[in-house]
Amino acid sequence: MPISQNRADPTDPTLEQPRVPAILKDENGEESPEGLLPRSAVSDDLVVIVPNWRTALVDPFPYIISISWVKEGSSFTEVYREEFTDPGEKTLKVPRDKLDHGIYSLSYQLSYGGNAELSFSKRVTVDRVPPDDGQEPKPLVMLDVPGDITDDYLTRFGEVRLQVPLYVDLKARDRAIYYLTDNPNPLDTEPDIREQEFSQQDIDQRRLIITVYAADIRGRGHGQRYFYYRLRDWAGNRGPRSTLLPVFVDLTPAPGNLDPARVPLSVRGLIDREHAREGAVDQKAVTVEIDAYDNPDASDKVLIRWNSHALAPLDVDPTQFPLSQTVPWSTLTADGLGPMDARVDYRISRGGTPTPPAPETQVPVNLTVAGPDHADAPAMLNLTLANLEIYGAVSKQLNTLQTIDHGQPADGYLRLYDNPQPGEKIFLYWGAISTPVAEYEVKDGDSAGQNIEFSIPWTAIEQDMENPALPVWYTTDNQVNVQLARATPVNVAIIIIRNLPEPTFPDGGLKGLLDCCARPRLWEQVRVHIEGNDAFDKDDIVELHWQGCYGPNGTSPIPGVTESFETTLSLEQARNGFDISVTDYERLVAPMVDRGSALCRYFLRKSNGGQGESKSEFVIINRTMPSGQLCGPNNDICEESFVSDVPKH
Template sequence: MPGSGKTSARIPNALAHSCGDSKVLPVFERIVGVDPSDPEGLIPLAVSLSPLECRIPQWVPGPGAGRTHTLRLWWRVRGVEVLADSQPFTGPLNPALFPYPLYVPADYMREADAVVEAFYTVDDGTGGLPVPSFPWPLTVDNNPPRFRDPDDKARFVDPAIEASGITEEVLAANPFIEVAVPAYIGRANRDRVGYYLSNNTPPFPPIQTDSQEFALVTDPLILRIRAEHFRGLNNGTAYLQYRLYDRAGNFSGFSAPMDFQVLLIATPINLPRPDIRPPAYLDFLIKRDDARAVVTARIPREYDNFAPGDSVVMIWDGRPVLPAQLITGFPAEVDIPWDILRGLDPLALIEVEVHYEIHRVGRPAVPSPSNFFWVDLTVAGQDHANAPALLNQTLALVDVFGKGSGLHNELDFRDATAGAEVWGRLYQNPVAGERLELYWNGVGPVAHYDVQSGDVFDQPVQFTDVPGSVIVDGGNYADLPVYYTTSNGVNEQQSDNTLVNVHAAPLIRFDAPLIAHSLHGPARYLTCASTPAICHGVYWFIRDDFRFEPLDQIEFFWQGYLTNNGEQPIHETAFTATVEYVPGGQSLRVWPWEKIEPMRDYASAVAEYFVRRRGALIAHSLPALVRIDRTSAGTRPPCQPGDSGFCDDAQDDCAAPGTDRSEVAE
């Protein structure tokens, strides 16, 4: 073992050698595996197990044409020079061969402990003395360090830890656990102690936990073991054993085991791979519509050794979602914000790696295995600051031109037949095959434009014509919204609205529908006492009008409200029915009961209808508001079907009231 107790040699600046003109050749270019800066020239054990490669530089002058020089490698040990290898060279020398390797046989390095010299000579074949090189001092060390006693074992420096064992309190108070190693035979500078923490003795599998080098022989033999290394042990009896290593790589057997107790809260294990909360990724692709609905990565089930207080950091394509989120149940969900989902790289179809870490106070994070998901956030057109919002206000607005009226962004009765042209300007980097689709008052697509090869940014493009029927069906509005979407087949963006003044067909105004029940009280409420009983439905009557025509379609709408003045709509009460006009008036029933039941205490509902003729909207009634109250003084809760005196019969329907009931709503 090289060290403070061993002989060492230094590379000399010159070598006194009598050989004709006293020339000395340069030292080896390199001895492979030996550190040239090591003054001892220590040959590592792994290197000594194979022939030692010594690389020799080209010498000058070399042999002339047809002359032969012989290169010899020598091994000098205890004053005895032994030939290790040789090679003749016939001139002239080929520089491509140098530095030239000669080898010391592995058997030459089987000395237990020796300081040797390696050098080479060049014999020019003239009968004179060969010219030597400067020697390279080397140290052969095959002598491992040894225990003084086979029962030598480590011990905790702190007797309190030896008494208590490894507990949560111990690890929380000690980032490093100090363990003393007994003195041993053959200690030298830069020796190393490798240790094994295991629940088995000898350790199985024999995977070294860590090692620690001791620079000087005077350093205390104290191992400082990181606290987290103990967390890999199971609760119960555990063992620490160690090996001794010298600088050459010689090592001892296992020390005697130091046994101790482990009493820890078990570390999380068997972490499942993350998944994505449905409906995102049901089509095996995460897109912008998923992002708008929020992409949520999950721990799908409880892992082993879960403990209250555990938190999770989800890591999406290398980007952590911070701060850590407390786990309150399983599946444990983490919303992935847009900046994490989007990242900084150019948009493309990519497969991202997703995993998570379980964080527990006082412990290193525990990583899960990874899962991989396909993501495509590309768009037709430039992206925008409010992504992933569908509305992209950087897209150009359309211009609507009336083909009959000749007006821009205004349409009148002349366009009801002629239709309209719609023009737009292309977004950045258009790609052939992408599509723009036009929406008229929220309905569509009613027209489109397909990007062509050669199209460029800001180029004017014309959508397919918007027919007059679309204009008429869209209705008359002073600010009817018209917008378009862009699509690359995966994701859409939407332009802002162009507001179009449409007065193409005036709507006929019909009378409001009539409530066909008795109403009560000064404010005229629909109550549990109204007849017919409202548990069988709320009936309305649409009076005949000379402006109706056969085949007209009547679209009836009902909406309930929490207040008695038609405010705060109750969405689940929305009801619609479409009937064909019949002479003499039309009865309609709001049913089932679920459309009526939410209106309980001083509530209301509004009924109205629209009329379409050959698909075109031609009329809209005035709205009719009816107040509803199903409670009475001192009576709670509100009446329900089956209550005594309120629809407690088995009747499921009532005869439709006729026009003779219309007077109750007037």
């Protein structure tokens, strides 16, 4: 049913609650009852979804949606609004600067055509305070261990249990992130052991227990150690480290119980080039990691073999497990680029006598690339890859885009590299756009040196239309490893003159209205005036676009009631302006019967290739007299009493 006027000042909510996608959800997908936001969500504007609504209004009224964000119990206060012309689900926001700590009531108001409706409110909680009010937590309490943590204790029980003291504002889903270190002043980069989440049952029983397994303790070696933890709530607020709990770990007796070597892999689960160069200037980022073994000693050396190729001996520091040894690129590629499974093992040498090898670890390796390899591998930039060539769709100039190329895709050309394999891809990147704007997949039958083509969409080009050296580059990708070609600088000089003054309607009077009494009559001509402009020059072309509309303000275009009028400018017209007469009355003017309008704008095409466009303007056209009669070329019914400010000519 239509919304009545008594809804103009709503007091009772009728619309659905807004939705906030960022609100935390439990393992069953249920939202936090408090509408709790993760800490990460308050670092930017908060996305708010306004559900679809329905109205019975036919006319295209604008819909204004106002977002209210207030502390619970406060009255509706707008913090953001947007205007829409159609119903439907909408995405709005709460500005980031409003997301202070607290519990809020989120709602929205829908206003249209003098009417307004209010939504039900949604509770949203912004929690910026770490657990225990951000204070330094008390130290852990070790349970069941009478003194030092001994090798015998770990062998018999396999774990050590510790208790977190109760603290202020303890809630279910709080977590303790716990650590064991040999550093009495641990750095913030200290790796954690793991995390323990606390349930409501843990809280009710007042027993916040964490478990540290024997392997974690043995892995950190023999000697003076320190347990500590940090608290983190469900929202992600993380507090400072606790007071340290000092413990002595006594793991004394010959090297033994050697675990297989560990080789951290890439996100693809193998050794690839990205992993080989990650984070290391010397491009030796593949590591073999050795976990703690029985009875380590500072005189020990670890002898690692990668596919039977020996690495440099690794000194043992019993306090720094896991030990880590880099694998040089020359060793990684000594048996080819793969794909292969590399075999990795190690022995412990003490006093010159090595132990039997640890169990072998097999590591998948694929260092192949699409295109030629290069001397600087595994660096991504390969200077031997061919250069891109870019041409404008109209200008056809090498690595240059001009104004005459406006609105058109650009063409890219590249000589295909040697030994192309089907399924390999080439991705083309344009300027500051982080994702590829074009790609090519190698097909059966493609051969080295053939010319492949790319089409760079206008949507990418228009993001940076004036740049004398816009970088354009490409990558080759064999679905495992990526190579990067050097950038081609492209001179983009697409200059568009915007916001030229709108056309005017000199016969429309002060009210901007052309009616039955207009002089000249509607069926004789409608004059559109374009002012002279410094941007105009002789031989430029101005194209006026006329669009008839049902609405009085240039809205609701009438299909077919449209025309373009081109004028090649003389010097006089360029400086002093000119008129365009619309004389096709039956097609272009007559359809605007009852307070319709004509919407006009013009486009500039300069003789030197430049382009421009004007603002839009409309004039009201009304052929209906107050009596209800329609005027026309065969029914000039205007009387002087109806003439107000229409100029006489």
